[in-house]
Amino acid sequence: MTASKHRLTWARAVGAAAALAAAANLGLTAPARAAQKDTEEVDKLKQQVKEQRALIIHLIEMEQQRNEMLLRVLRGDPGAPLPPGALGGPVETTPAPAPNKIAAAARAETARAGGGRGGVVTGKVTVDGKAPDDLYVYVRNVPSGLVRNHAVEIKQKDKRFVPETLVVQRGTKVSFPNFDAVYHNVFSPSPVHPFDLGSYRAGDPVRSETLSAAGVVDLYCNLHASMRASILVVPGP
Numbered sequence: 001m002t003a004s005k006h007r008l009t010w011a012r013a014v015g016a017a018a019a020l021a022a023a024a025n026l027g028l029t030a031p032a033r034a035a036q037k038d039t040e041e042v043d044k045l046k047q048q049v050k051e052q053r054a055l056i057i058h059l060i061e062m063e064q065q066r067n068e069m070l071l072r073v074l075r076g077d078p079g080a081p082l083p084p085g086a087l088g089g090p091v092e093t094t095p096a097p098a099p100n101k102i103a104a105a106a107r108a109e110t111a112r113a114g115g116g117r118g119g120v121v122t123g124k125v126t127v128d129g130k131a132p133d134d135l136y137v138y139v140r141n142v143p144s145g146l147v148r149n150h151a152v153e154i155k156q157k158d159k160r161f162v163p164e165t166l167v168v169q170r171g172t173k174v175s176f177p178n179f180d181a182v183y184h185n186v187f188s189p190s191p192v193h194p195f196d197l198g199s200y201r202a203g204d205p206v207r208s209e210t211l212s213a214a215g216v217v218d219l220y221c222n223l224h225a226s227m228r229a230s231i232l233v234v235p236g237p
Contacts, residue, residue, distance in 0.1 A: 136232070139236050150173065153206075154229060155177055160226075164228065168233055170234070183223055193212070196222075
């Protein structure tokens with residue numbers, strides 16, 4: 001074989017090898033390119049999800065703020081603005097009325113409805129199936145101040161207190177006139193309202209005591225051990 005033939009054969013071999021190598025490279029890079037494209041698509045989707053999540057969180061925070069503003073308005077919080085669009089469109093608001101104005105309006109409405117009376121309580125009380133001779137009814141747990149210009153009396157007569165039982169409201173003035181010719185000395189050792197009026201008899205100026213504390217006030221005569229009475233001082237009407 002001549003030298004020229006050897007060179008032609010070698011050239012053909014080199015060309016065939018290069019073609020095979022190019023074909024091999026083309027076969028290897030196609031899947032790699034597809035994988036790279038898939039990775040880019042996944043990254044793009046992740047970014048979109050991240051942005052949508054941030055948007056959703058922002059919308060939730062705005063809704064929470066709107067709900068808090070509505071609650072403040074419903075509670076009558078002065079100066080609480082009504083959120084825009086709460087009633088379906090732009091809204092102009094005014095501050096809520098002050099508490100003292102609300103209370104005054106409520107009192108005025110109560111006065112118009114019933115003259116300031118809260119209600120009427122009716123009923124029948126029996127003791128051992130019979131109506132008692134003396135009965136006192138009062139309301140507990142009702143805020144009330146001292147009663148003004150209200151006075152009652154317990155007589156000292158025939159060496160007795162008359163009546164022997166009495167119910168009064170706080171602030172009541174109780175007088176103890178003496179109708180006996182003998183001296184009497186009205187006093188009370190009760191912790192609720194202890195007092196001692198001293199000794200006096202019929203014709204002397206009547207002595208009295210204003211009871212301002214709620215509770216039971218027991219009465220005695222310092223000169224006659226048989227004389228006893230009790231006053232229940234109630235906090236309300």
